[in-house]
Amino acid sequence: MQVHWHRRDLRTADNRGLSVATDAGPTVPLFVFDDAVLAHAGAPRVRFMLDALAELRERYRALGSDLVVRRGDPREVVVRVAREFDADRVVWNKDYSGLARERDAAVRRALDGADVARESVHDHLHHEPGSITTNKGDPYSVYTYFWKKWRDREKADPYPDPDEGALAAVDAETTGDLPSIEALGFEAPDATVPTAGTAAARERLDRFCDDAVFRYESDRDYPTRDAVSRLSADLKWGTIGVREVYAATAAAMAEAGEEKAEESVAEFQSQLAWREFYTHVLFFNPEVVTENFKEYENEIEWRDDPEELAAWRAGETGYPIVDAGMRQLREEAYMHNRVRMIVASFLTKDLRCDWRHGYAHFRAKLADHDTQNDNGGWQWAASTGTDAQPYFRIFNPMTQGERYDPDAEYIAEYVPELRGVDPSVVHSWHECSPLQRRNAAPAYPEPIVDHSERREAALSMFERARGED
Ligand SMILES: Cc1cc2nc3c(=O)[nH]c(=O)nc-3n(C[C@H](O)[C@H](O)[C@H](O)COP(=O)(O)OP(=O)(O)OC[C@H]3O[C@@H](n4cnc5c(N)ncnc54)[C@H](O)[C@@H]3O)c2cc1C
Known part of the structure; x- marks a missing residue:
């Protein structure tokens, strides 16, 4: 008997680890809710995961098996499940973040100690x-x-989908229920999360x-x-x-x-x-999750302004394309890539706020948060990463909005206060007089900062950090 331990491979088709396991004999599919991993999760991601697991379970049931679900420390749970099903080997697909590798090393040691063979393969x-x-x-x-x-x-x-005979029949009594999101310690997300599976x-x-x-x-x-x-x-x-x-x-x-x-x-x-x-x-470079990739950027004097950060998070900056992006994130647990770049540039360059605050917010709110991409994206925008945006290329949020959303349709979709406002007014919001703004869209905020001034300040900040001042 084999166990396939699912982690971030919530499918049966084109799953190398599952193929390796089923090629060797009947396989019990397992998923473990690990509180150490959940501590880093956000509600939208957990919602997506639970929905995907529900579909995966249905798939296994259709194949005459079932997904075994447990909660606990994988070092103990994986060994226990291997014993429970009398399995000779546990197989999983490799995961590459620092935390995942530490967890997997610990599970390997536990299985070695219990004399259960294990194999981790590259799939992802x-x-x-x-x-x-x-x-x-x-x-x-x-x-x-x-x-x-x-x-x-x-x-x-x-890789092919496994045949029915390749999976172990699992007694319904032993499978374990899929928990609710609340039981995992999260409130149901406000966002409409994409359909999973x-x-x-x-x-x-x-x-x-x-x-x-x-x-x-x-x-x-x-x-x-x-x-x-x-x-x-x-x-x-x-x-x-x-x-x-x-x-x-x-x-x-x-x-x-x-x-x-x-x-x-x-x-x-x-x-x-x-x-x-x-x-x-x-x-x-597992340390990039919390540290700048470029060491010489460690001197950056990020600003700490809770009000500006709160306005950015809420989509209330008075920069329409930034606010539309932040509200898309809130509503859909997703944001379009171009807009992710714009909001990340705004946070790190206009507000001169440490990218780690932006990363933490995205991690909590995105259904697709993926450490390497999220971190890569943030460090790119902050000019601290590999192959990053040069620090002197600072997006102008108004011209970005005008270029990529010329008719302000995206903005109107997510910022109802600006619906019906002429796109030329939307794209020159920072230049309008207070009276013009009041007349055009009284409920929409004034720009919280002056982009031109903030651009100069950001350039000086980076030059000081680079010792060029
Ligand atoms: C600040 C910031 C944060 C980001 N955070 C994440 C994140 O948490 N998770 C995430 O998957 N992507 C992230 N991205 C990258 C990118 O924005 C998303 O992958 C993309 O918007 C997802 O939409 P899509 O699947 O329709 O993309 P598509 O354009 O259809 O691309 C297909 C796939 O390619 C990959 N991809 C696309 N663009 C990138 C990129 N720039 N870097 C790495 N992979 C990419 C993704 O897996 C994506 O699903 C981030 C980008 C920035 C600037």
Whole structure:
């Protein structure tokens, strides 16, 4: 008997660890609610996870088995379940963050102590950390070179879904109930969390590959053009496998026909590679979760202004595109990538607030929070990360809004106070007089800062930190 320990691979199809386990014999699927992991979670993410687990359980039931659910310290629980089912081996898919690796090392020791074999396999990325390196064998800290190697490497095919006979029959009495979100210590999120599970992920993938993937390059930066896949929470929770996603893009590439459409598909693949690049960075530098990647930036004198931070969190900064993004986050537990870049730049450059505050807020509110991407995104925006935005390139939130949401449609969707206001007024809100603002949208706030002044102050802050002052 084998046990497959699910963690962030909440699917049966294209699951390498599950395939490895089922190839060796009947397999008991297991999920463990670990309070040490839940301590870092936010309600939207937990909601998505619970919904995905409910679907996974249904899938196993349809295959004549069931998902065994336990709560506790995996060092004890995994060993106990292996004994309970008389399993000779426990298999899982590797996870690459520092915390996950510490947990897995501890479980390995516990299983060794209990004389249960174990195997952890690489599933979550196409190319494992350490497999794409510079010619000297070092991990890349510049994405472009990483991407070229990533792109040219062969990609594995998806692993098949297990057959019914490959899974162990599990007595309904022993499976354990899926807890409610409240029982896990969270309040139900206010946000409408995306539908979770493999069926929903496949629907998103199919829909994207039917159309948007061919215009991804030109449209992906425009939040109203419906040009992105919305697969981030699926990739975070593994409700769909990376090989399955890649295979769909390879099929789209074969159908693309025109060079522009092919470039667009490649641009999407390069986003999948960013996810892997940041995972490699995190693997080799686990400290980036709390520390700046660039050491020389440790001298940055971040400001501490609780009121400004609160206005940013609430989407009440008086900068319409920033507020729309922060409210999309609140309502959908998701934010469009271009807007994530804008709100992160606003927090770190205009408000000169430490990126760690932004990261913590995103971690609590995003259904797709994924340590490596969230951290990579924040350190990029703060100019402290690998391959980061140079500190002197500071987004102007007004021109960003005008360029990427020219008709202010995205803004109107999330900021009702600005509905019906002429887009030219919306995009020049910072320049309007108090009277003009009162007349146009009395309920919408005045800008909390002056961007031009804050831009100069941010440049000085970075120059001082770099010893260039
Ligand atoms: C400040 C900040 C925080 C972010 N936090 C997260 C996070 O917690 N989780 C997360 O998955 N992404 C994060 N991103 C990256 C990106 O914004 C999201 O992956 C993307 O918006 C998700 O929407 P999508 O699935 O429709 O993306 P698509 O454009 O359809 O991209 C497909 C997939 O590629 C990957 N991807 C796309 N862009 C990036 C990127 N810049 N870096 C790494 N991977 C990428 C994601 O897995 C994404 O699902 C963050 C970006 C910034 C600037």
